[in-house]
Amino acid sequence: MKPRVLRKKSLWIFTIVSCCAIYAGIxxxxxxxxxxxxxxxxxxxxxxxxxxxLVMIRIGRVRVEIHDGGLRLVGVLGRDWIPWGxxxxxxxxxxxxxxxxxxxxxxxxxxxxxxxxxxxKARGRSRNVxxxxxxRAAARSAPAEARRDRDVVSKSWELIxxxxxxxxxxxxxxxxxxxxVPM
Numbered sequence: 001m002k003p004r005v006l007r008k009k010s011l012w013i014f015t016i017v018s019c020c021a022i023y024a025g026i027x028x029x030x031x032x033x034x035x036x037x038x039x040x041x042x043x044x045x046x047x048x049x050x051x052x053x054l055v056m057i058r059i060g061r062v063r064v065e066i067h068d069g070g071l072r073l074v075g076v077l078g079r080d081w082i083p084w085g086x087x088x089x090x091x092x093x094x095x096x097x098x099x100x101x102x103x104x105x106x107x108x109x110x111x112x113x114x115x116x117x118x119x120x121k122a123r124g125r126s127r128n129v130x131x132x133x134x135x136r137a138a139a140r141s142a143p144a145e146a147r148r149d150r151d152v153v154s155k156s157w158e159l160i161x162x163x164x165x166x167x168x169x170x171x172x173x174x175x176x177x178x179x180x181v182p183m
Contacts, residue, residue: 006131007063007110015060022053027163040176047172054165062110068139069146076111078158083149084142
């Protein structure tokens with residue numbers, strides 16, 4: 001079964017728009033740069049903008065995936081797998097926190113607390129509360145075999161394809177410092 005994905009759509013849309021603006025802005029910078037601007041400086045500006053887009057991609061990928069066997073919490077740097085057997089409860093006071101066996105708690109970065117979230121909560125439209133209710137409903141309807149697994153798996157660093165955007169930073173630095181590309 002395809003997992004149900006919970007995320008803040010506004011953050012996801014902001015990430016897409018900002019990355020598109022960065023990618024569209026790099027060629028514009030190259031085209032409108034003054035003729036006396038050095039290639040090395042333009043290369044380093046493009047390199048920094050690509051690194052900023054990597055940060056935006058990592059921020060925009062945060063989400064909670066509800067599977068038949070448990071929860072996958074995808075954060076900025078890594079992901080955690082919490083099977084239904086290890087799941088205890090979810091708290092929605094301020095931010096979304098998933099509690100697991102062994103005194104472990106996982107603050108879900110996709111649903112962190114904010115002033116906007118507090119205002120939505122006061123109006124009864126809190127995204128954190130709705131996400132907590134969806135997690136609770138999935139935990140109640142989890143099959144018995146999914147409740148047997150109690151091992152939480154955490155990946156503290158996860159390599160994603162967008163991380164290759166960082167490879168160009170040392171290459172650009174080496175090209176400009178070696179004199180191959182004039183600074």
